Amino acid sequence: MLDELKKQNKLIVGSKQGLKAIKEDRAQTLFIAKDAERHVTRTIEEAGKESQIQIVYVDSMKKLGKACGIEVGAAIAVILK
Template identity: 45%
Template sequence: MLATLQKTKAKVIGAKQTTRALNLDKVACCFVALDAQEHVTEPIRRLCEKRHVEIIEVPSMKELGVACGIDVGAAVAAILIEEHTA
């Protein structure tokens, strides 16, 4: 699944952007780093459960950051539902 996160352009990185996307029902799946601070990840986990969004756990923030194509760690990231326009 991390390979999908690496390849897609339709993603958000970080707690604020992920929360915003979840509230707009635009998240296909959510990635959470296991070594991230719980006060950051727990609200995201609850929102994912409420919205029935799959949570994929990643061993470390560094690994999630690399998968997102950034040079720093990331606590959370999400793949967005792609909107098709006709």
């Protein structure tokens, strides 16, 4: 599943943009790093569950960032529909 992230051209990294995509019903899959700060991920995780989109938990922010093709860790990533 993580391998698919790099190939996505419809990818959002970051909680503000990700939350906006979920609220606008543009999100398909939500990725959350398990080691991310809870106050960063809580709101977007709840929104994802309410919208009944697929949520994938990733072991670390480092792994998620790398899977997104960025040099820094990522707490949240969203694949758009």
